[in-house]
Amino acid sequence: MENGKKILSNFLDKTSLVKPKQEDVEMAKQSFSNISQNNYWDPTNFIDFERINKNCIKILSKLFFLKRNPDKPKKQISIASLILIIGTVGVFLLNFNSSIKIDPDAWLMYLLFAIFPLTFILIDYQSLSKDIIKIQVAQSNNFLYDPYSDYKKWFDLSKLYPEIFQKGNSSQHVEDQFWGNLRKNNIDHYFYSGIFTYTIRTQNGKNSSSTTYNTHFFSIKLNKKINTRFCLCRESIFSRFSKKEINTESIEFNKRFSFLYDGKKSEKSLEIVKQLSPAVQEKIIELDKKTKGMNILFTQDCVIFLFTGFLLKRSKTNLFKSVEINEEDKNFITNKLDTLIDISSDISHYLD
Amino acid sequence: MKMEIKILLIIIGVVFLGIISMFNSLIRLKNHVKNSWSGIDVQLKRRNDLIPNLVNVVKGYATHEKETLENIVKLRNLSMNQTNLKDIAKTQDQLSSSLKSLFAVSENYPNLKANQNFMELQSELSKTENQIAASRRIYNENVTYFNNKIETFPSNIIAKMFSFKQADFFEATKEEKKEVNISF
Numbered sequence: 345m346e347n348g349k350k351i352l353s354n355f356l357d358k359t360s361l362v363k364p365k366q367e368d369v370e371m372a373k374q375s376f377s378n379i380s381q382n383n384y385w386d387p388t389n390f391i392d393f394e395r396i397n398k399n400c401i402k403i404l405s406k407l408f409f410l411k412r413n414p415d416k417p418k419k420q421i422s423i424a425s426l427i428l429i430i431g432t433v434g435v436f437l438l439n440f441n442s443s444i445k446i447d448p449d450a451w452l453m454y455l456l457f458a459i460f461p462l463t464f465i466l467i468d469y470q471s472l473s474k475d476i477i478k479i480q481v482a483q484s485n486n487f488l489y490d491p492y493s494d495y496k497k498w499f500d501l502s503k504l505y506p507e508i509f510q511k512g513n514s515s516q517h518v519e520d521q522f523w524g525n526l527r528k529n530n531i532d533h534y535f536y537s538g539i540f541t542y543t544i545r546t547q548n549g550k551n552s553s554s555t556t557y558n559t560h561f562f563s564i565k566l567n568k569k570i571n572t573r574f575c576l577c578r579e580s581i582f583s584r585f586s587k588k589e590i591n592t593e594s595i596e597f598n599k600r601f602s603f604l605y606d607g608k609k610s611e612k613s614l615e616i617v618k619q620l621s622p623a624v625q626e627k628i629i630e631l632d633k634k635t636k637g638m639n640i641l642f643t644q645d646c647v648i649f650l651f652t653g654f655l656l657k658r659s660k661t662n663l664f665k666s667v668e669i670n671e672e673d674k675n676f677i678t679n680k681l682d683t684l685i686d687i688s689s690d691i692s693h694y695l696d
Numbered sequence: 697m698k699m700e701i702k703i704l705l706i707i708i709g710v711v712f713l714g715i716i717s718m719f720n721s722l723i724r725l726k727n728h729v730k731n732s733w734s735g736i737d738v739q740l741k742r743r744n745d746l747i748p749n750l751v752n753v754v755k756g757y758a759t760h761e762k763e764t765l766e767n768i769v770k771l772r773n774l775s776m777n778q779t780n781l782k783d784i785a786k787t788q789d790q791l792s793s794s795l796k797s798l799f800a801v802s803e804n805y806p807n808l809k810a811n812q813n814f815m816e817l818q819s820e821l822s823k824t825e826n827q828i829a830a831s832r833r834i835y836n837e838n839v840t841y842f843n844n845k846i847e848t849f850p851s852n853i854i855a856k857m858f859s860f861k862q863a864d865f866f867e868a869t870k871e872e873k874k875e876v877n878i879s880f
Contacts, residue, residue: 597834
């Protein structure tokens with residue numbers, strides 16, 4: 345299984361449309377400053393600096409290649425568009441020529457083949473532009489960034505935090521990982537963030553279906569240890585029947601969240617309510633309003649937030665127009681991370 | 697049993713269940729208001745416990761701030777004996793302002809500012825102030841929920857039947873807020 349994933353990853357890498365030369369790699373190495381290994385935190389206590397270095401240089405060398413060859417994306421998309429036009433015209437011409445009889449399924453396949461290069465190019469460049477944006481955000485804030493899928497990290501995280509990471513039954517991995525810290529109120533707040541992707545495959549007789557979910561997680565290291573472990577989940581009709589209900593003093597908070605924890609309610613409720621002081625509740629509600637739904641895990645040494653979707657869904661950067669990153673995209677990610685760091689550090693500050 | 701009687705009994709049953717549900721909901725909200733008040737109370741007590749330590753530390757360094765310190769002690773003692781919500785809110789506002797002013801004037805005393813105890817107390821008090829503000833907002837939010845329930849149809853009928861009264865917000869009146877003017 346692991347080998348299969350590696351093969352797929354290598355395949356995607358090799359089929360990438362941007363193939364940097366050695367000089368691009370050298371320039372990328374020069375621009376990628378040496379990362380200090382002391383200023384970051386990871387809940388698994390392991391950061392693969394070598395992998396991060398390699399991956400970032402890989403992306404940056406593509407950027408340098410594109411800077412040297414700014415017309416390359418335009419040329420590639422023009423060829424792909426031409427293939428699509430010729431394909432579409434071809435299908436129509438064959439359709440009008442009644443002497444040639446082609447199966448409708450074959451036409452559809454023909455059209456799909458014609459549309460494939462264009463789709464591939466758009467996806468490849470969109471993904472590259474997002475990675476470049478995130479690397480630049482990481483560089484300007486002194487964060488670490490790893491764009492590629494990390495299966496081992498998911499495995500380690502799922503052992504430590506099953507409430508958050510033991511989901512799905514296939515293709516679980518983390519990607520788009522950020523490590524960083526921010527100094528606030530004379531205290532360093534260390535965070536680790538990423539995208540957790542998982543697939544749920546269901547088999548019903550001969551029919552099988554699969555759905556892939558993308559979730560954004562953000563964890564912050566606590567400066568003090570808390571004695572309890574619990575999960576705050578978005579309140580729903582179903583959660584009313586499955587969770588052991590605890591009420592805080594805020595009606596608004598109780599309407600939004602329900603609790604998930606091990607052990608008896610009588611033993612845990614006091615400890616949980618103690619942690620969720622009024623200021624913490626307010627901050628959580630504030631974050632929930634901003635993110636439209638989230639789950640939170642409070643553990644001994646960190647708090648992990650889980651949101652649906654990506655950090656950046658659609659980028660405004662268009663590498664086909666120019667090899668420049670749209671400032672709005674950078675600001676979007678920076679602001680999103682800033683808000684998360686700000687609110688989560690406040691939550692950490694007020695935990696007892 | 698006739699059909700009409702059956703229907704009537706069903707309607708009476710539904711109305712009865714509705715009354716029970718609304719009554720219980722009002723009781724739950726009332727308890728939430730009480731519970732959130734105790735949240736404020738805990739934070740106020742915490743602040744009142746910290747004030748004597750702060751006064752003791754400041755006394756040794758800022759001898760010229762005797763009046764300010766006396767005012768803080770006076771307000772603290774006053775707040776401990778009050779029972780009326782509006783009076784407590786007014787005193788708490790004055791106490792918060794006095795503490796803020798004290799921390800502002802502490803800038804003039806470098807030795808005090810550098811004192812480890814003072815720094816810890818300042819940080820703890822500012823944290824407690826924020827907790828009080830948050831508790832207060834939660835309490836007032838709960839009061840809004842409760843009062844809305846009492847005023848809106850059909851729960852207003854049940855509220856009247858069982859003499860539920862509107863809860864007071866934890867805030868000083870506008871006139872009282874204007875009175876908070878402490879000069880140094």
